[in-house]
Amino acid sequence: MPVVDEIPAGSREDIPFNGHCPQCHVPLYLEDGYCEACSQVFCPACGAVVGEEDSHCGSCGMALTFCCPFCDRELETTAASCPDCQAFFPRYCPACEAVVLGIPDNCPACSHPLVARQRPAGHRVALSTLAACPVCNAHFHPGRSPCPACWTRICPRCLRQLYPEDETCPACGSELPALRIIPCPGCGKPIELGSPQCPVCEQELCPECGSALGPDAERCPECGSEFETYCPGCETAVPADALVCPICGLDFEE
16 A cells, blocks of 8 residues: 655644545545545555446455445445444454454454444433433433443443443544443442442452452452552551561451
């Protein structure tokens, strides 16, 4: 794929254009598959001229359309979403940031798994900062926590449904804020991230990620955080398996 060094007006977030129109030669993004200056259609993979009725690129063989896996609507291979069923398709690999076309199961550059998802949108509640969950219609603050009724998470900006693997919103590109309210892994009740124990079921928790911990855990099995144990008598840090405090002599088994 040719590289264009200049970053002309109209480029996306100062990302250099990566090709030229095969008809009028203006700089553009090849993955768009269309020139706004002269209306020329071209292959988004190799940049070769294609006809509007072509199903495949005659130069590289790239399929120019695909069927939505949720509703079977035929879409252009550059489509990032389906207008009929609110499905969204990855257009950049989250691992290597390579351009993705169509609906491959894995990134063609690094083999990272790619997942197409349906993402219904919530809506703003009138005269408030709350949003209505697109799954159960419960009202909540999307920037602070998932839905307290069904734990669906939505983008605070565009209100599209999110999934655990999302670090940015696939619909609007927004960076997602870290959540402060999460479900307890033991009982499912809302808890604040950073709590060492659930106040409802008393499940021991990792203060970094909120995962469940065993009573004598020295390391979180999910995020790898390591923990220190403190003597209740003199508050000196001691090994988790210590039976007696080496400073004040307190017997931990009594």
